[in-house]
Amino acid sequence: MKLDTPLSQISGIGPSLEWKLKKLNLFTVSDLIYHFPFRYDDFSSIKPANEAQIGEVVTLQGEIWSIKNIYTRYGKILTQAVFNDGTSPINLTWFNQSYLTKQIQVGDRLQISGKLTKYKSKLSIMVPQWEKLDGVKLTHPRGVIGSHRGIHTGRLVPIYPETEGLTSKWVRTKIDQTIPQVIDQIKDPLPDFIISSMLPLHEALFQIHFPKTLDQVEKARERLGFDELFFVSLATQKARMEWKKKAYVATSEVDAEKLNKFIKSLPFELTGAQDRVLKEIISDLKKGEAMNRLVQGEVGSGKTVVATIIIYLVYLNKLKALFMAPTEILAFQHYETVSQLLSPFGITVGIYTGSKKKTTPQAPHMSSGVADVVVGTHALLSKKLSTEDVGLVIIDEQQRFGVQQRTMLRARAKLPHFLTMTATPIPRTVALTLYGDLDLSVIDEMPKGRPIIKTFVVPEEKRADGYKFIEKKIMGGDQAYIITPLIEPSETLSSVKAAKIEFEKLKKIFSSLKLGLMHGRLKSKEKQEVLKDFRGGKIHILVSTSVVEVGMDVPNATIMVIEGAERFGLAQLHQLRGRIGRGTKESFCLLYTSDSSSNESGRLKYLENTFDGLKLAELDLKIRGSGEIFGVKQSGRFEFKIASLSDLGLVEKTKNAAAKLLANNPRLDKHPLLQAKLSEVASDVMPD
Ligand code: ADP
Ligand code: MG
Numbered sequence: 086m087k088l089d090t091p092l093s094q095i096s097g098i099g100p101s102l103e104w105k106l107k108k109l110n111l112f113t114v115s116d117l118i119y120h121f122p123f124r125y126d127d128f129s130s131i132k133p134a135n136e137a138q139i140g141e142v143v144t145l146q147g148e149i150w151s152i153k154n155i156y157t158r159y160g161k162i163l164t165q166a167v168f169n170d171g172t173s174p175i176n177l178t179w180f181n182q183s184y185l186t187k188q189i190q191v192g193d194r195l196q197i198s199g200k201l202t203k204y205k206s207k208l209s210i211m212v213p214q215w216e217k218l219d220g221v222k223l224t225h226p227r228g229v230i231g232s233h234r235g236i237h238t239g240r241l242v243p244i245y246p247e248t249e250g251l252t253s254k255w256v257r258t259k260i261d262q263t264i265p266q267v268i269d270q271i272k273d274p275l276p277d278f279i280i281s282s283m284l285p286l287h288e289a290l291f292q293i294h295f296p297k298t299l300d301q302v303e304k305a306r307e308r309l310g311f312d313e314l315f316f317v318s319l320a321t322q323k324a325r326m327e328w329k330k331k332a333y334v335a336t337s338e339v340d341a342e343k344l345n346k347f348i349k350s351l352p353f354e355l356t357g358a359q360d361r362v363l364k365e366i367i368s369d370l371k372k373g374e375a376m377n378r379l380v381q382g383e384v385g386s387g388k389t390v391v392a393t394i395i396i397y398l399v400y401l402n403k404l405k406a407l408f409m410a411p412t413e414i415l416a417f418q419h420y421e422t423v424s425q426l427l428s429p430f431g432i433t434v435g436i437y438t439g440s441k442k443k444t445t446p447q448a449p450h451m452s453s454g455v456a457d458v459v460v461g462t463h464a465l466l467s468k469k470l471s472t473e474d475v476g477l478v479i480i481d482e483q484q485r486f487g488v489q490q491r492t493m494l495r496a497r498a499k500l501p502h503f504l505t506m507t508a509t510p511i512p513r514t515v516a517l518t519l520y521g522d523l524d525l526s527v528i529d530e531m532p533k534g535r536p537i538i539k540t541f542v543v544p545e546e547k548r549a550d551g552y553k554f555i556e557k558k559i560m561g562g563d564q565a566y567i568i569t570p571l572i573e574p575s576e577t578l579s580s581v582k583a584a585k586i587e588f589e590k591l592k593k594i595f596s597s598l599k600l601g602l603m604h605g606r607l608k609s610k611e612k613q614e615v616l617k618d619f620r621g622g623k624i625h626i627l628v629s630t631s632v633v634e635v636g637m638d639v640p641n642a643t644i645m646v647i648e649g650a651e652r653f654g655l656a657q658l659h660q661l662r663g664r665i666g667r668g669t670k671e672s673f674c675l676l677y678t679s680d681s682s683s684n685e686s687g688r689l690k691y692l693e694n695t696f697d698g699l700k701l702a703e704l705d706l707k708i709r710g711s712g713e714i715f716g717v718k719q720s721g722r723f724e725f726k727i728a729s730l731s732d733l734g735l736v737e738k739t740k741n742a743a744a745k746l747l748a749n750n751p752r753l754d755k756h757p758l759l760q761a762k763l764s765e766v767a768s769d770v771m772p773d
Contacts, residue, residue, distance in 0.1 A: 086266045088115040095263070105251045114263050120256065121293055121309070121726050122243030125302065126214070128198035129240050134208060135172040137201050144198040144239040145170045146218060149191055154183050168197065175201075176209040194218040198238035214238050214254075236261050241296050260294050274758035275312070279742050283308040310727035311742075314518055314735055316766040319743040321521030323763070325377075326751060328522065333375035333500045335476055337402045339367055347397050347430065351390065358530035359387050365526045366395055366504065375500035379520060381507050382528030383698045384663030385535065385638075388506045389419060391528070392479045393426050395504060400432055400457050404476025404501075408460040411482050413438050413609050414616060418638060419481065420460040427458065437461035438609070480505045508663070510656055510702035514736040521740070537696060538666040540674040542650070542689045544681065551675050552594055555626075555644055559598055563670065564619065564642040565626045567591060568661055570649030580630055581606050587648065588628045595626060603629040631661060640668030644675070650689055651680040654709060655701040658692055706731045 086095075091113055093103045111117055130137075131144040147170030155163045164179040164186060177197065179185055189195070199213035216237045235242075237254055245256040273286040284292065289308035296302045348355065355363070362380055369376035382388045396406045408423065410416040416438050424434035435456030459465060478501050505523070516525050543551045555565055569584040581604045588602045601615045601624035618624045620639050627642070631653070645665045650658060658676065666672035676689055688708060695701055728735060746753070753760045 086114060086263065088113065088118075088267050088270050090114045092117060095259070102251070105248055108248050109246065109251065114267055117256075117260060118264060118267070118290055118294075119726070120245060120260075122245050124244050125296070125299070126198070126242045126244060127299075128214065128235070128238050128242050131196075131239050133172040134170050134175055134201065139201055139203050142198070142200050144196060144235070145175065146196050147171060147175075147194070149189055149193045149195060150174065151191060152186055152189055154186055168195065173208055176204065176207050177213050178209065178211050180212065189215070196235050196238045198235075198242070214242065241299065241302070243294055243296075257294075264291065264294060272758055274756070274762045275315075276746070276756060276759075279315075279746060280308075283311060286312070306727050310725070310729075310735060311739060313725040313728040314730075314739040315742055316763060317518050318521055318736075318740045319746065319763055320766055321519065322740075322743050322747055323753075324522040326747065328377055328500070329374050331375065331500050333502075335402060335404060337370040337399055337404070337476065337502070339370060339398060340401050343401060344394070344398060347394065350429070351426070353532065355390070356387065356528070356530045356532055358382070358528045359391055362526040362528050363391055363394060365524075366391070367398070369524070370395075370398065370502065376502040376504065377523055378503070378526060379505045379507060379511075379523040380526045380528065381509070381511050383510070383531065384508045384660055385667055386528040386531055388481070388508075388528060389422055390426075392481070392504060392506060393423050395477060395502075396423065396458050396479070397427060397430065397432070399477040399502070400427075402476060403474075405456075405474050406458045406477040406479065407465050407475055408458060408479045409465050409481065410460065410462060412605075413462055414612055414637065415481065416460055416462050417613065423458060423460055432457045435459040437465055439464045475501050477502045477504065482507055508660055508698075510698040512699065512703050512706055512731070514730050514733050515706075517736050517740050518730065534669050536666050536669065536672055538645075538662055538672045538674050540662065540676065540693045542676045542678065542686055542693065545677075545679065548677065551646070551677070554673075555646065555675075556595060556598070558644055558673070559595075559625045562641075563644060564622065564624075564639065565644035565646060566642060566664060567626055567628045567646040568631050568648060569628060571631050571652040578606075580604070584628065584630045591626065591628055598625040599623060600626045600628055603627055605630060631657075637664055638667055639664075641670075643668070643670050643672040645673070646675045646677065648677050650676040650678045651685050654705045655688065655691060656698055656705050658689075659696075659698050659701050662692070703731065 092098050092106055092111060093100075095114070098106070106112070106117075109120065111120055127142065128144045130142070131146065134143070134145055137143045137145075145168070147168050150167040150169050152164065152166040155165055157163060162181050162183045164182055166177040166189065168175045168177050194217065195215050196218050197210065197213040197215045199210035202209050202211065214237050216235055236257055243253075243257060245253045247253055247256075268287050268291060271287040271290060273280070275286070283289075284304050284307070286308065289305040292301045293305040293309060296305065362382075366376065366378060366380075369378055380388055380391065392408065396408070399406050408419055410419050416436060420434060420436045427434055433456045435458070437459050438461050480503070482505060511520065511525070559565060567587070569580075569587040571580065584602065584604050588600065592600050601619055603612065603615050607615070615624065615627070616637075619627045619642075622641065631647075643665050645662055647653070647658060647661055653661070662674045665674065674692075676692065678685065678689060680686075688704075691701065691704060695704075730736070746756075746759075750756065753763065
């Protein structure tokens with residue numbers, strides 16, 4: 086048996102089990118060994134029953150005196166057994182496991198673990214864990230009880246993540262069988278000076294499954310958690326080093342006079358934060374290497390303007406720019422913004438999206454060599470587009486990840502400057518690890534005069550009042566969004582169907598108003614029409630799924646209703662809320678939830694008083710884990726089994742260790758095991 090032996094080749098694992106194992110992402114022996122327990126039952130106290138207290142969790146060793154199934158009136162099956170450990174008879178009961186009478190016979194010697202109770206004045210254990218004491222000689226009565234090494238009883242018993250038909254007990258049995266056969270094959274990829282006081286890898290892997298004490302569990306988790314973050318940190322820091330060595334398109338000169346003139350032409354003054362970030366970017370341009378910077382700023386903080394200024398600078402250097410938006414609608418919106426600001430300076434702006442090619446042939450294309458800037462969707466990456474003289478690529482990804490897009494563009498012979506923009510708040514720990522390859526700028530100030538968005542969690546019984554309030558505001562000239570429940574993470578048919586049903590329902594409720602429906606499966610022409618009508622005030626309420634158009638900018642919309650708020654992370658709700666409050670009018674966000682549990686309403690209440698996206702993201706990280714920050718689709722890639730991305734101490738430790746290693750041996754060629762492991766991890770974390 087090897088670490089990479091497929092589990093299907095192990096005896097006892099047929100197609101049905103194989104399929105279940107796949108559901109847990111377990112394919113090889115190594116995967117099984119890296120399938121960690123999430124808690125332990127402490128069954129380590131082995132003693133005679135007459136020395137145990139009622140209520141104590143114990144392990145007993147003894148013999149089965151009788152066992153039978155009993156059928157209750159309600160169709161349930163109880164298995165009842167009498168067990169005797171030489172000091173006392175004990176009644177055992179299991180529920181709906183009638184097969185036990187086949188597995189356990191009178192006279193069998195068992196080791197059982199569970200909580201000792203008294204029922205009808207008899208010692209009992211409900212649903213004990215059990216295993217046979219084959220070949221172990223017991224000394225009875227009241228003698229010293231042998232220390233049989235149990236798997237499911239008699240020790241700190243690990244509990245594993247389960248799936249239907251694949252129990253913790255099964256997993257435990259398999260790990261117990263396989264680990265001794267492969268443990269010697271586990272070679273530690275980390276050099277001693279990195280491990281220092283931590284456990285060697287094979288010991289950590291053994292101890293997490295077979296700990297003698299909880300302290301051993303802690304030590305094992307320390308090492309395994311370290312590895313998880315360490316390799317991510319190493320991958321991103323190495324990528325950063327390599328980026329700096331690559332050829333770049335051109336250093337950009339900065340014509341301060343023209344730059345200032347352009348900034349003066351803007352319809353507003355830049356905020357202090359915009360100004361600072363602009364300076365950070367400009368210093369990148371002058372550096373003599375390709376920029377790779379991430380600008381983070383809340384929805385509405387004014388990232389697009391900053392991007393436009395950089396486009397202008399690059400244009401002055403006779404280079405072209407690509408501006409990539411996550412969706413078609415946002416591409417059109419950016420196209421309008423950018424051309425409005427840039428065309429007075431003689432710059433031609435084109436648009437390129439999958440469908441736009443046909444709908445408006447008059448817009449110039451990059452491929453025809455006409456446009457200086459092309460705004461578009463990921464269609465910009467298609468081979469048809471010549472990108473040789475592109476000096477700047479801007480990726481506006483809202484909360485989506487542009488890893489693949491970046492990778493494709495990076496593969497070009499010469500690197501353009503990269504500017505990625507995101508509205509996703511990035512906790513410091515996350516920036517240090519997952520974004521370790523990027524320089525980070527934060528626009529942490531909103532343009533002046535933006536109102537606080539009054540936010541309310543609306544209990545179900547006040548739903549009608551909420552609707553009345555919305556109607557009144559709309560009569561007064563405002564507009565509203567209603568976000569329909571998130572059925573599935575992406576815009577699937579069922580989400581669209583749910584949105585349509587909600588739409589029909591709302592049309593009846595707001596019968597005197599005009600409603601529009603928006604979802605990702607509309608044709609691009611239909612989307613544009615709905616959007617135009619909403620912008621122009623012909624539609625009062627835009628009913629929309631959540632996955633569309635986070636960056637939409639309609640200043641007259643002042644009400645945001647979110648249905649099924651329990652399905653969303655706090656940061657995500659905050660982003661949805663960010664679609665309103667874009668003008669100067671008072672704005673309201675109403676959160677409806679069908680989950681009235683106090684935990685959930687407590688969580689949502691944070692939004693009533695917290696308007697700091699970063700704080701909310703950090704809360705998400707604590708409450709729900711990293712999946713919330715990166716969106717459901719991406720979460721797998723960044724989900725760690727042990728390490729927590731909110732653990733700043735660990736993040737700094739792994740980051741420093743990775744830096745030390747790279748400083749010592751930048752190519753890592755002194756550490757072949759580590760190199761191999763790194764390429765495995767890197768392809769998961771950052772496909773380039
Ligand atoms: P983001 O992309 O960060 O969500 P946008 O760039 O779309 O934000 O800007 C949101 C709105 O704020 C736009 O209407 C934009 O014109 C406006 N805006 C941007 N910067 C400023 C500023 N410094 N002062 C006033 N308004 C601004
Ligand atoms: Mg934007």
